[in-house]
Amino acid sequence: xxxxxxxxxxxxxxxxxxxxxxxxxxxxxxxxxxxxxxxxxxxxxxxxxxxxxxxxxxxxxxxxxxxxxxxxxxxxxxxxxxxxxxxxxxxxxxxxxxxxxxxxxxxxxxxxxxxx
Amino acid sequence: xxxxxxxxxxxxxxxxxxxxxxxxxxxxxxxxxxxxxxxxxxxxxxxxxxxxxxxxxxxxxxxxxxxxxxxxxxxxxxxxxxxxxxxxxxxxxxxxxxxxxxxxxxxxxxx
Numbered sequence: 001x002x003x004x005x006x007x008x009x010x011x012x013x014x015x016x017x018x019x020x021x022x023x024x025x026x027x028x029x030x031x032x033x034x035x036x037x038x039x040x041x042x043x044x045x046x047x048x049x050x051x052x053x054x055x056x057x058x059x060x061x062x063x064x065x066x067x068x069x070x071x072x073x074x075x076x077x078x079x080x081x082x083x084x085x086x087x088x089x090x091x092x093x094x095x096x097x098x099x100x101x102x103x104x105x106x107x108x109x110x111x112x113x114x115x116x
Numbered sequence: 117x118x119x120x121x122x123x124x125x126x127x128x129x130x131x132x133x134x135x136x137x138x139x140x141x142x143x144x145x146x147x148x149x150x151x152x153x154x155x156x157x158x159x160x161x162x163x164x165x166x167x168x169x170x171x172x173x174x175x176x177x178x179x180x181x182x183x184x185x186x187x188x189x190x191x192x193x194x195x196x197x198x199x200x201x202x203x204x205x206x207x208x209x210x211x212x213x214x215x216x217x218x219x220x221x222x223x224x225x226x227x
Binding site: 033041042043044045048092104105106107108109110 | 158159160161162203214215216217218219220
């Protein structure tokens, strides 16, 4: 398995500001991902965080709004830029690890963001 | 049309009941299938993978029908601790970790 921590666990921010969320894993992993879970909704993949290169974004998500860093195999950050109330959501980091159950994905505890 | 569709529920059942959740997926190229469980205000956790031959893990049985693009989860002898949201999840490319989540089915088990 993988132990994943996220900081901050929650935040309340003013519109127009930016927030950087950190994700730390207890072991080196190849694949790291960032998801968003809006209130009452399921998870939507924002991007794949690639170590040493630019992140790969899903349709509807752009680098200017959600810049991502991945400086090494255990750490990544997601920034939510120029926030608006529509960005209020839970942001989850996840990692992929090969294991007995195939390519399993583990999730961090999430960062609960409220934008006023 | 959503790529993965689930009945949102909630399913409200008494302890000991048997409950079944269904899920359909739209991409016929989908390769891997999972059920995740998400407790209130917690992150999702893998409950079980779903195989074409069907598979069982204790009180939980998962089945896959590729022809109908349909996945099911059966929970027998429900416990209070089974109350959670159950997410149907699909991976299109087996070599990729990218997952597509359904919106989840909420289960409430009452005493």
